[in-house]
Amino acid sequence: MVETRLPPGVSAIHVLPADHHDGPWDTMVVPPGTKERLLGHALLVLRHGRALQSLSGPPHGVIVLAGPPGTGKTTLCQGLAQAAALAVSRRGATTFVEIDPHAFPSEMLGESQRAVRRLFAETLPELAARRPHTVVLLDEVEALAVRRSTASFETNPVDVHRATDAALDGLDALRSACPHVLMLCTTNFLAAVDEAFLSRADLVLQMSLPDDEVLARILGHSLAELAAQWPALAPLAADDSLHAKLAARCSGVDGRRARKLVLAALAARPELAEDPGLLSADDLWEVAGAAAVGDIA
Ligand SMILES: Nc1ncnc2c1ncn2[C@@H]1O[C@H](COP(=O)(O)OP(=O)(O)O)[C@@H](O)[C@H]1O
Ligand SMILES: [Mg+2]
Structure with missing residues (x-):
């Protein structure tokens, strides 16, 4: 099921598990153990995110898939969302939210910062309140969390840097408000993703070209x-x-x-x-x- 009226920055909302989402997980050919590791991380957050919040080093609920274009990152995330939703379905349905990172305009000063803040502080918590489980796909996350240490202010205007700060603050705030929300991120350029964002990832999986x-x-x-x-x-x-x-x-x-x-x-x-x-x-x-x-x- 796809909902038609979407909040800003959200490109699709699905309710999982759904029959027509079964394909991707099974058809992805990945090294042995990869799917188990992904599913393990996902289930830990979806099932026990709240309980684990009391640990000294709680999970951030963030998984990053990195690698060249066409290596199946997006497809694997979509498959993981369905596989995880199936595994927790006895406890209720899963909302699968796809974010469009290019929906955050950087041309207008302050605009993308505000949009990113709204996404993490309002949109995602509201969506997370709908169903017992929530999985968010942040595709091509380098557009949202630009590495500040190497990004030049010329090619990356101040507003982009502020948007990265807003994404980090937002992620931390979302984590304390909704520790059971799973964020799946993909990137074609790991080197372009902000270090502070990457350090929050529970798992960074490098995908390589198929042998x-x-x-x-x-x-x-x-x-x-x-x-x-x-x-x-x-x-x-x-x-x-x-x-x-x-x-x-x-x-x-x-x-x-x-x-x-x-x-x-x-x-x-x-x-x-x-x-x-x-x-x-x-x-x-x-x-x-x-x-x-x-x-x-
Ligand atoms: N390892 C793989 N096994 C099976 N199919 C793959 C694999 N890698 C890529 N594909 C296929 O290539 C297509 C593009 O994958 P996609 O998830 O869009 O890649 P990416 O997000 O890394 O650019 C999909 O149809 C996917 O099924
Ligand atoms: Mg992709």
């Missing part, structure tokens, strides 16, 4: 999804050695491009676009070669 083995699994999975629609593709979807060869051929591409590769193969010839069931290993081989040299989007 050939992971690429092969992503390709196999993408073909399996197509084969569900066009059963003639089942042999291609089941051909692990083909997936491995394709992965070696496009070695070094990110996960997003790997997913697009199968689509690019379908779009390569009008006959295939007309009837995807005609897709052949040769078609895939061709686009895998092109992907390696950066010919496809």
